[in-house]
Amino acid sequence: AGAAGLAVLLGLPWLVRRALVPWLAMRLPAGRLRRSLAALLIAASTTLCAWLGTLILLHWSSTDVGADAGGQELRGALASAMLWGGFVAGLGSGLLSARHPSWRLAPIDDAIALRLRALPWLLGGAVALAFVVGFFYRFAGVGVSATILGSLGLSLVYALVIGWGLLRATHRATTPPEVVARPAWMGGVIALLWLAVVTVLGCALGGWIALAYQIAQQMVGAILVAALLYLLVHVIEDLFAGAIHSRSAWLQRTLGLQQHTLDQWSVLGTGALRVAALMLGVLAVLAPLGADPGELVGKIVARGGVLRIGSLSLTPAMVLGAVLVLVVGIALVRGVQRWLRGTYLPTTRLDAAMRESITTLLGWLGIVLAVSAALATLGLSLERVAWIASALSVGIGFGLQAIVQNFVSGLILLVERPVKVGDWVVLGDIEGDIRRINVRATEIQLGDRSTVIVPNSELITKSVRNVTQANAEGRVRMLLPLPLASDAERVRGIALAALAAHPEVLVRPPPSVLLDGISQGNLVFALAAYVADPRRVAVVRSELLLTILAQLGEAGVALSAPLQVTAAPGTGG
Numbered sequence: 001a002g003a004a005g006l007a008v009l010l011g012l013p014w015l016v017r018r019a020l021v022p023w024l025a026m027r028l029p030a031g032r033l034r035r036s037l038a039a040l041l042i043a044a045s046t047t048l049c050a051w052l053g054t055l056i057l058l059h060w061s062s063t064d065v066g067a068d069a070g071g072q073e074l075r076g077a078l079a080s081a082m083l084w085g086g087f088v089a090g091l092g093s094g095l096l097s098a099r100h101p102s103w104r105l106a107p108i109d110d111a112i113a114l115r116l117r118a119l120p121w122l123l124g125g126a127v128a129l130a131f132v133v134g135f136f137y138r139f140a141g142v143g144v145s146a147t148i149l150g151s152l153g154l155s156l157v158y159a160l161v162i163g164w165g166l167l168r169a170t171h172r173a174t175t176p177p178e179v180v181a182r183p184a185w186m187g188g189v190i191a192l193l194w195l196a197v198v199t200v201l202g203c204a205l206g207g208w209i210a211l212a213y214q215i216a217q218q219m220v221g222a223i224l225v226a227a228l229l230y231l232l233v234h235v236i237e238d239l240f241a242g243a244i245h246s247r248s249a250w251l252q253r254t255l256g257l258q259q260h261t262l263d264q265w266s267v268l269g270t271g272a273l274r275v276a277a278l279m280l281g282v283l284a285v286l287a288p289l290g291a292d293p294g295e296l297v298g299k300i301v302a303r304g305g306v307l308r309i310g311s312l313s314l315t316p317a318m319v320l321g322a323v324l325v326l327v328v329g330i331a332l333v334r335g336v337q338r339w340l341r342g343t344y345l346p347t348t349r350l351d352a353a354m355r356e357s358i359t360t361l362l363g364w365l366g367i368v369l370a371v372s373a374a375l376a377t378l379g380l381s382l383e384r385v386a387w388i389a390s391a392l393s394v395g396i397g398f399g400l401q402a403i404v405q406n407f408v409s410g411l412i413l414l415v416e417r418p419v420k421v422g423d424w425v426v427l428g429d430i431e432g433d434i435r436r437i438n439v440r441a442t443e444i445q446l447g448d449r450s451t452v453i454v455p456n457s458e459l460i461t462k463s464v465r466n467v468t469q470a471n472a473e474g475r476v477r478m479l480l481p482l483p484l485a486s487d488a489e490r491v492r493g494i495a496l497a498a499l500a501a502h503p504e505v506l507v508r509p510p511p512s513v514l515l516d517g518i519s520q521g522n523l524v525f526a527l528a529a530y531v532a533d534p535r536r537v538a539v540v541r542s543e544l545l546l547t548i549l550a551q552l553g554e555a556g557v558a559l560s561a562p563l564q565v566t567a568a569p570g571t572g573g
Contacts, residue, residue: 033238035105039094040235046093050086051079077135085128091227092120105234115168119161126157127220151213152204158216159200162223166193193219222285229281236273267344322377329370337363356421357414357437364439402457403440409456410439419459419466424534426465427458467534473506474534476541480548481522483558488515488523494555498548499529504540506530 097104098117108116133150170190196219203212337359345355414437419425423434425444432446442459444452467474482491492513499511511529518524527548531540552559 035097035103036231036234036238038103039097039105039231042094042097043087043090043231046090047083047087050089051083074135077131081128081131084131085124087124088127088224089120089124091224091231092123093117095227095231096120105231112169116165119165119168122161122164123220123223126154126161129157130154148209152209155200155204155209155212155216158220159197159204159212162193162219163197163201166190166197193223218285225281225284229277232277233274236277237270240270267347271339271344318378322374325377326370326374329373330367333363333366333370336366357417360437360439361411361414402455406440406456409460410437410441412460413437413442413456414439419464419469423469424467425459426467427454427462430454472532472534474531474537474540476505476527476529476531476537476544478527478541478545479516480525480527481519482525482552484518484521484523486523486557488525490555491523491525491552491557494551494557495525495527495548498544498551499527502529502540502544502547504531504536505544506532 095104095106096108096113096116096119098113101110101113104113133154137147137150196215200212200216200219203209203215340362341355341359345358348355413419419434419437419442421434421437424432425434427444430444430446430452432444432452434442435445435451436443437456439456441453441455444454446452480491480495492515495513496511499505499513505511506529509530511527514526514528516524516526527544529540529544531537549559
C-alpha cells in the first residue's frame with residue numbers, strides 16, 4: 001500500500017505530462033484549446049494525485065498514526081494540506097509549463113518561466129504548511145505564544161516566497177541585453193505585490209503579527225484566485241470557440257442558424273460565463289474580509305464622524321462606498337465597451353459606424369447608471385437632488401446653453417445618424433471624412449490629414465453635404481474644348497470609347513459625351529461618368545484626360561486652332 005501511495009503521489013503527474021498531454025494535443029485541433037486543456041489537465045492531475053497518494057499513505061500507516069479521534073483529525077488535516085498544496089503546485093505548473101513552451105497558456109517569456117518553475121511548488125508547500133499549522137492551533141491546545149510564533153513564521157514564509165518569485169520574474173539577463181515587453185497593467189500588479197510583501201515584512205518585524213498574517217493570507221489568496229480565473233476563462237472561451245467551430249455545419253443544419261448568429265451566441269455565452277467567474281473571484285477574495293462589500297467598507301473606515309447636511313447624514317463609509325461604486329461602475333462600463341467594440345459587435349452585420357454609435361450610447365447610459373448608483377449609496381434620491389437640478393437649470397439658462405445644445409445634438413447624431421463615421425462630408429469650407437462622433441463634438445479629418453473639431457450643433461443646424469451617405473457613387477465630369485473645325489462625331493466616339501474602357505467607370509449609369517455648346521470659337525464637349533467610390537473621382541478624371549488627349553493626338557485631331565499670321569501691307573514714302 002505504501003508503494004502504491006508513493007506511485008500515485010509521484011508517478012501519475014509525471015505520466016500525465018509524458019503521455020496524456022501529448023495524446024490530447026494529437027486529438028485536438030491546433031489552437032488555444034490544446035494549451036488551455038493541457039494546463040487544466042496538469043492542474044487537476046497534480047491536485048488529485050497529491051490527495052489520493054496522501055490518503056493511501058495515511059491508510060497504510062494508520063496503525064502508526066493512531067485510530068483515536070486525534071489521529072483521525074491529523075490524517076484529515078494532512079490530506080487537506082496535500083490537496084490544497086497540490087492544487088497550488090499543479091495550477092502554477094500548468095500555467096507556466098516551463099519545459100514545454102508550446103503548451104504554455106500564459107504570455108510569459110521562456111527564460112522567466114524557467115526561472116519561476118520552482119515557485120508553484122514552494123508556494124504549494126507554504127499553503128500545505130499553513131493547513132498543518134492550523135490543525136495544531138485547533139486540536140493541539142497550543143498557547144498564545146505558540147500561535148503568535150506560528151503566524152509570524154507563516155507570514156514570513158509567504159512574504160519571502162512571493163518576494164523571491166518577484167525577484168526571479170523581474171531579473172533580466174545582462175548578456176545579451178533584452179527588454180521584455182509587458183502589458184501596461186503588469187507593472188501595476190508587480191508594484192502592488194511588492195507593496196504587499198514589504199508591508200507584511202514591516203508589520204511582522206514591527207510586532208503587528210496578526211495584521212501581517214492577514215495581509216499575507218489575502219495576498220496569496222488573491223494570487224491563487226487570479227490564476228484560477230485566468231485558467232477557467234481561457235478554458236471557457238476555447239471550449240465555446242472550438243465546439244462551435246468544429247460543429248459549425250451540424251449546428252447550422254440542426255438549429256437553422258447562420259454562421260454569424262452562432263458566433264454571436266458563442267460570444268454572448270463566453271461573456272456571461274466570464275462575468276460570472278469574475279464575480280465569484282471577487283467574492284472569494286473579499287470573503288475573508290467581510291460578508292459583503294458594505295461590511296468591508298465598514299471595517300476599513302470607522303463609522304464615526306457623521307456629517308449632516310439638512311436631513312442627509314454622511315459618514316466616511318458612505319462616501320468611500322459611493323466612490324468605490326462609481327469607480328467600479330465606470331470600470332465595468334469601459335470593459336463592456338471594449339468587449340462590444342472588439343469582440344461581440346464585429347460578429348454582427350452592423351457597419352462600423354453603427355457599431356461605434358451603439359458602443360458610445362451604451363457607454364453614456366452606463367455612466368449615468370453608475371452615477372445614479374453612487375448617489376443612491378450616499379442616500380440621495382431623486383427628490384433630494386431636485387434642488388441640484390433647479391440650480392443646474394439656472395446655470396444652463398445663463399452659461400451652459402451651448403454645451404447642452406451640443407450634447408443633445410450629439411445624441412441626435414448617434415440615434416438618427418444623418419452622418420456617420422467614415423462619411424465624406426462638406427460643411428461650409430470644411431471637407432473631409434468623419435473619424436469620430438463624440439457626445440459634444442465631431443472629429444473630421446481633412447485631405448492634408450489634419451483634424452477639425454466641429455461642434456455637433458453645427459451638423460444639426462446647418463446644411464451639410466454628405467457625399468457618401470446614400471448611393472455612394474462619384475461623378476466624373478470634364479469639359480473638353482476643341483477647335484471649331486474638329487470632327488464632332490469622331491471626337492465623341494473616341495471619348496466614349498475611352499470612358500467605357502476605363503476599369504473603374506460604372507456601366508450603370510452609362511457614361512455620356514455631349515456637345516455642350518460653342519464658346520470663344522471652340523466646340524465644348526461635356527464628358528460624364530460614374531465611379532463606385534467618390535474618393536476616386538479626381539484620380540479617375542486625371543487618368544481619363546490623359547488617355548483621351550493621347551488618343552485624340554494619335555487620331556490627328558487638333559487640340560487647338562492653328563495660328564493665323566496676317567502680313568500688313570507696307571507703306572511707301
